Amino acid sequence: MAVAVDVRLPTVLRPQAGGLSTVTVKAETIGDVLRELVSEFPGMSSQLLNEDGSLHRFVNVYVNDDDVRYLESLETPVKEGDEVSLLPAVAGG
Amino acid sequence: MGARRSVLDLIGDTPLVEVTELSPNSTARLFVKLEGQNPGGSVKDRVALAMVEDAEKTGLLRPGEPGQVLLEPSSGNTGIGLALVCRVKGYRLKVVLPQNVSTERRQLLEVWGAEIIESPGAQGSNGAVRLAQRLAADHPDWVFLYQYANPANPRAHYERTGPEIWRDCPEVTHLVAGLGTSGTLLGAGRYLKERNPAVQVWAVEPPVGETVDGLRSLDDGYVPPIFEMLEGAALLDRKTVVRPRESVEWVRRLADVGVFAGLSTGAAMAGAARCAVQVPEGEQAAIVVVSADGGWKYLSSGAWTGDIDEVAARARSTIYF
Numbered sequence: 001m002a003v004a005v006d007v008r009l010p011t012v013l014r015p016q017a018g019g020l021s022t023v024t025v026k027a028e029t030i031g032d033v034l035r036e037l038v039s040e041f042p043g044m045s046s047q048l049l050n051e052d053g054s055l056h057r058f059v060n061v062y063v064n065d066d067d068v069r070y071l072e073s074l075e076t077p078v079k080e081g082d083e084v085s086l087l088p089a090v091a092g093g
Numbered sequence: 094m095g096a097r098r099s100v101l102d103l104i105g106d107t108p109l110v111e112v113t114e115l116s117p118n119s120t121a122r123l124f125v126k127l128e129g130q131n132p133g134g135s136v137k138d139r140v141a142l143a144m145v146e147d148a149e150k151t152g153l154l155r156p157g158e159p160g161q162v163l164l165e166p167s168s169g170n171t172g173i174g175l176a177l178v179c180r181v182k183g184y185r186l187k188v189v190l191p192q193n194v195s196t197e198r199r200q201l202l203e204v205w206g207a208e209i210i211e212s213p214g215a216q217g218s219n220g221a222v223r224l225a226q227r228l229a230a231d232h233p234d235w236v237f238l239y240q241y242a243n244p245a246n247p248r249a250h251y252e253r254t255g256p257e258i259w260r261d262c263p264e265v266t267h268l269v270a271g272l273g274t275s276g277t278l279l280g281a282g283r284y285l286k287e288r289n290p291a292v293q294v295w296a297v298e299p300p301v302g303e304t305v306d307g308l309r310s311l312d313d314g315y316v317p318p319i320f321e322m323l324e325g326a327a328l329l330d331r332k333t334v335v336r337p338r339e340s341v342e343w344v345r346r347l348a349d350v351g352v353f354a355g356l357s358t359g360a361a362m363a364g365a366a367r368c369a370v371q372v373p374e375g376e377q378a379a380i381v382v383v384s385a386d387g388g389w390k391y392l393s394s395g396a397w398t399g400d401i402d403e404v405a406a407r408a409r410s411t412i413y414f
Contacts, residue, residue, distance in 0.1 A: 062333075087334070088302040090218060
């Protein structure tokens with residue numbers, strides 16, 4: 001069943017969301033979260049997902065601070081109260 | 094152990110110390126590998142020496158010949174390690190450094206005589222990488238070792254850091270370290286998994302991308318070429334973000350057991366604690382945390398003594414990794 005989850009947006013995506021830093025979407029999985037975001041804010045589409053629906057290589061998606069690429073990727077389930085955050089891939093070192 | 098021929102011979106072979114008293118799970122033992130004991134003060138001494146020696150082997154650098162210039166983008170530690178190695182070996186070094194790194198990083202580069210080229214703070218390390226790439230293209234005579242794409246970086250950890258951990262803690266079940274260029278995790282992680290495929294490799298990262306507001310779009314993002322070349326995504330078992338406040342809390346806990354470590358070690362310890370609580374009850378685990386550096390370069394952050402909210406707020410606008 002779809003639950004409401006808060007999604008924290010990085011500075012770089014806020015202009016596409018009318019300046020919001022957090023948005024709430026209804027979803028069962030991380031894939032749903034991203035598709036919901038894209039349908040609400042079409043400006044984000046090419047930045048979050050590739051044409052084949054997979055995750056863009058320069059975006060990292062976290063559920064409660066865990067990178068979903070190392071969980072179940074877009075199939076990672078979300079539950080009530082989870083916090084999802086998006087961050088751009090940046091260099092360290 | 095007798096006297097060493099050169100300070101460069103003191104790089105590596107760092108101590109491992111048990112800090113299980115800080116573990117949230119009594120059956121999950123915690124160990125910290127103190128890379129701050131390297132002569133230049135961080136794990137990056139290993140990478141710096143390995144990259145320079147590799148370049149000497151392949152003829153890219155010619156030992157003893159004057160006037161050779163190296164260029165490197167770094168948020169600090171690689172630059173400092175290279176500056177030490179270059180000073181001893183007689184090479185000139187230019188480091189592209191984001192404006193908003195801690196004062197101590199700049200001061201240490203000056204100690205070793207490196208030339209600092211500033212990149213815009215708002216673009217973080219990505220900006221330093223881009224500027225260095227442009228400068229390297231404009232100056233083909235400068236030697237661009239480029240830690241993010243240089244296989245000698247992970248190889249240094251495959252050949253030395255990993256074997257040292259295996260020697261000192263053969264019961265290791267988890268390796269936890271900051272992601273950065275991914276060199277430590279790719280090299281030491283691969284070595285440990287080859288010895289014992291059950292070893293889990295956990296990456297910890299700060300939420301830097303949250304505040305790097307100089308990016309125009311996510312297409313300005315950056316994944317280190319070595320991470321993709323060496324299939325890092327298949328090697329890592331977990332990647333977790335640790336925020337500044339939690340990093341500061343953990344450097345303070347480390348001080349309780351006499352370990353004076355930098356903020357990225359605080360983040361790695363927070364990741365190790367998350368790892369420890371996931372170890373099933375009754376199961377034994379030995380979690381090894383790589384402490385990238387000591388606390389010296391972070392004194393100006395007030396991490397140990399300042400008001401924790403103020404320290405965390407400052408840490409958000411300064412690059413400490």
